[in-house]
Amino acid sequence: MKTIMLAGNPNSGKSLVFSRITGIGVVSANYAGTTVDIKKGRFRYHDNEYEMVDAPGLYSLEVNSDAEKAALDNIAKCDILINIVDSTNLERNLSLTLQLAAMRKPMVVCLNFWDDTSHKGISIDAKELENLLDVPVVTVSALSGEGMSDLIASLEKSRVSGVSYSDKDDRWATIGSIIDKVQKIRHRHHTVLERLSDISLHPVGGLVMAAAVLSVTFLILRFMGEWLTNRLMEPFFTGIYNPAVISFTGHIPYGFIRGLLIGYASDPLQSFGILTSGVYIALVLVFPYFFTFYLLFGFLEDFGYLPRLAVVLDSFFHRIGLHGESSIPIMLGLGCKVPAFLATRTLVNKKEKILTLTLIMMSAPCLPQSAMIISLGMHYGIAPVISVFVILVATALVMNALLNRMIKGKTPELFMEIPSYRMPSIVLLGKKLWLRILDYFKEVFPLIAIGVLVINVLEYLHVIIWMTDTVGRGITAILGLPGEIAPVMLLGFLRKDVSISLIAPFNLSAHQFVTASVFLVLYVPCIASFFSIIKEIKIKAALAVVALSFFSATAVSSLIHLFFALLETSGVH
Numbered sequence: 246m247k248t249i250m251l252a253g254n255p256n257s258g259k260s261l262v263f264s265r266i267t268g269i270g271v272v273s274a275n276y277a278g279t280t281v282d283i284k285k286g287r288f289r290y291h292d293n294e295y296e297m298v299d300a301p302g303l304y305s306l307e308v309n310s311d312a313e314k315a316a317l318d319n320i321a322k323c324d325i326l327i328n329i330v331d332s333t334n335l336e337r338n339l340s341l342t343l344q345l346a347a348m349r350k351p352m353v354v355c356l357n358f359w360d361d362t363s364h365k366g367i368s369i370d371a372k373e374l375e376n377l378l379d380v381p382v383v384t385v386s387a388l389s390g391e392g393m394s395d396l397i398a399s400l401e402k403s404r405v406s407g408v409s410y411s412d413k414d415d416r417w418a419t420i421g422s423i424i425d426k427v428q429k430i431r432h433r434h435h436t437v438l439e440r441l442s443d444i445s446l447h448p449v450g451g452l453v454m455a456a457a458v459l460s461v462t463f464l465i466l467r468f469m470g471e472w473l474t475n476r477l478m479e480p481f482f483t484g485i486y487n488p489a490v491i492s493f494t495g496h497i498p499y500g501f502i503r504g505l506l507i508g509y510a511s512d513p514l515q516s517f518g519i520l521t522s523g524v525y526i527a528l529v530l531v532f533p534y535f536f537t538f539y540l541l542f543g544f545l546e547d548f549g550y551l552p553r554l555a556v557v558l559d560s561f562f563h564r565i566g567l568h569g570e571s572s573i574p575i576m577l578g579l580g581c582k583v584p585a586f587l588a589t590r591t592l593v594n595k596k597e598k599i600l601t602l603t604l605i606m607m608s609a610p611c612l613p614q615s616a617m618i619i620s621l622g623m624h625y626g627i628a629p630v631i632s633v634f635v636i637l638v639a640t641a642l643v644m645n646a647l648l649n650r651m652i653k654g655k656t657p658e659l660f661m662e663i664p665s666y667r668m669p670s671i672v673l674l675g676k677k678l679w680l681r682i683l684d685y686f687k688e689v690f691p692l693i694a695i696g697v698l699v700i701n702v703l704e705y706l707h708v709i710i711w712m713t714d715t716v717g718r719g720i721t722a723i724l725g726l727p728g729e730i731a732p733v734m735l736l737g738f739l740r741k742d743v744s745i746s747l748i749a750p751f752n753l754s755a756h757q758f759v760t761a762s763v764f765l766v767l768y769v770p771c772i773a774s775f776f777s778i779i780k781e782i783k784i785k786a787a788l789a790v791v792a793l794s795f796f797s798a799t800a801v802s803s804l805i806h807l808f809f810a811l812l813e814t815s816g817v818h
Contacts, residue, residue, distance in 0.1 A: 246287075248296045249400065250320050252345055253329030254338050255302030256664050258357040260284075261387035261673075262329055263299035266397060283315055290397050298323065306344045325351045325403050327396070332356040332384070333365055333665065335428055339420045342378065346406035352380045353403045355396055359384040361665070366431040374427045379407040388670050438666040445550065446663070451557035458550065466537050467619060473533035474620065482529050490520045505701055517701045517750065523694035526746045531693070532685065534616030538579070539681045540674075547669035547677075551576060556663065571601040578605040579612060582770065586778055596652045599782055600645050603790055606778075607797065608641030610634075610766045617745040618762050625755035633762045640767065640801050644793065696747055703732050723799070724760055725806035727751055734765065756809040760802050767798035 251259045267286030284299040300316035320326065328345050330338040335356075342354060354374070362369060375382035381399040385392030410416040444450040490507060497503045508518030545551060555572045562571055571592070578585035585605045592598045610618060622630035720726050720734070733747045744765045753761060769791055770778065778787040 246294045246296055247324040248298060248322065249325045249327060250298045250300070250323035251327050251329055252300070252316070252320055252341070253302060253357075254304055254331060254334075254341060257302065257329045257331045257338065258387045259299055259302065259329045262327070262355065262357065262385070262393075262396070263297060265387055265390055265393050267297050283319060288397075290400070295400070303341060305341065320345070320348070320350075323350065325353070325400060327400075328352060328354045330354055330356050332359050332369060333361050333367060335367075335369060336420060336424050339423060340416065343408060343410060343416050343419060346378065346380070346408045347410070349405050351403040351405055353396070353399045354378060354380055354382045356382060356384045357387055359392065360386045360389065361667075364436075365665075368429045368431070370427045374423070377408075377423050377426065380404055388673065438668075442553070442663075442666050445553040446556055448557075451553065455554055455557050458545070458554075462541050462545075465541060466534060467623075469537045470534040470616065470619065471623070473536065474529060478529040478533055482525055486524065487521065494520070501705060504705065505698065508701065517697055517704065519694050519698050519701070522750070523697040526697070526749065527690045527693040530620045530749070531613045531616045531746060534619060535612050535685055536678075536682065538612050538615075539678055542576070542579070543674050543677050543681075544669055547667070547674060549664045549666045552663050571597065571604070574601055575605055575608070579610075579615065582606065582611050586781055589781055595782070599652060599786060599790065600648055602778055602782065603648060603793070604641050604645050606770055606790065606794055607644060607767055608638045610637065614745050614766060617749075621745070621749055622758060622762070625758060629755045629759050632759050633766075636759070636763050636801065636805065637766055640763075640797055644797055648793075693746060696744075700732055700747065708732070723803050723806070724764060725810065726753070726757055726761055730761065734768070756806075760805045760809075763805060764798050764802040767801065768795050769798075770794070 251263055253259050263284065263286065267288050286297050286299075288295055288297065298319050300319050301313060303313055303316050306317060326345055326348075328342050330342060346352060356369065356371060356374075371382050371384050381402045381404075383392060383396045383399050385396055387393070408419070410419050445454050494503060494507050497506070504518070506518050507521050551573055554576070558572045571589075574585045574589050574592075582605060586602060589598050589601050589605075592601060618633050619630055622633065714728070718728060720731055721728050730748060730751055733744050745762060748758075748761050748765070769775070775787065775791065778790060782790070
């Protein structure tokens, strides 16, 4: 079985091509660095089976980051190379093309985004380019699927290129000669999207646009999440699901098994049954916000706004030892910390990687946590919800500023590709959202149910009482929280996105809600995130980051408790 390697610049559409050919769902986006690890898939053509490999993008074979090194290692091992080229940026992409050709491996050049060339006034003679590169050249549009069958058929015609160059200067001279012969650009006026792109990169206009985009995103997340909860999920649960569950379990005698399934209280939040509290928390309280966030985030990443946000925030991030490229992993962290930590693999500076990991872990609650903070917090009003997020961001910025002074090294300048704005494909946006929904029901949903089950069993075995009397005393004294919340905090290490959802039944005051939320977000990463951190910065540095996070959680949460206690003592409410 032959191995086919997809190689190309970041944001050239490799993952889209991979998904089209192998049928394997891959989350892709309109910004560089979406792919941070190796993905493999198989397909058959003319009774031959092939393995296709999708790796992180490269601008050059001179690698700087771990992700680029992984890509280069796989290129060296493959049987056939498919060089994915952004046809709207031919000159820049050809630099990697010639370097790949020099490796003397059978090769095919795939001109992707072919439909965009005419919109941008670009004309490319693909046949002449094939003659000059001495390898098959195929034009495709991975977004629509046009030309994919031609690309697969060209694999049997792949061959070693005869193009050569002596050094870097000669390589660029060769590229210039090729461009003169195959590409023509005609004058045209700026489109609306291009004018919008100019505004989003302007020092002042870009900040205004960033504030507007983030504000609108938050408002849509809040109101659409509430609408889905109140108009769809809550009526479905109370009117259809819960009566069916009660009817189904009605023949089961009262006892341990019945208690595990539906709990001991009629309120779905108070019952702690797997089929009641477990489903209610996951489906009614968390899922509506999860769905809304990834719908909005998917649109922004496919539209191409995230790299522009990185550029606009670059000057601010420099002040805390980072550059704007860190904003993309941080944005990913709003969804799930694990892919956010993996996305730091594209950062070449170790100091910057540690600072970014710290900022992700402390400032950005993952989506299920954020959903629960908003969902539960809105019962107390908007002020406690805003307070939680402001405190988290402030804590992360202070810690990052301290680490920036303690860790040696300089922050490199930001060099980031700014892709063209593209209207997202509704079909691809829907597929990506569907993949994330499947991940939610496969990973998050069962773990919430397991978390509820564990608390139920601990309650049945009277362990909750013991923990309340021991660990709970410290929690009450330092944080002002009920001792019964201790098991929830211990469960947080297994899955942090479950922990906040499990404080719902404890009827906390607004002050306690803020304290508990801040502590549970900060105190330790979940076990999956912890091992992801170790993978990126090794265990010694990872343990130091976790220790800092736990110290920050305890210190900040105790200060919050002290602050509210002083307010109550002085008679302010």
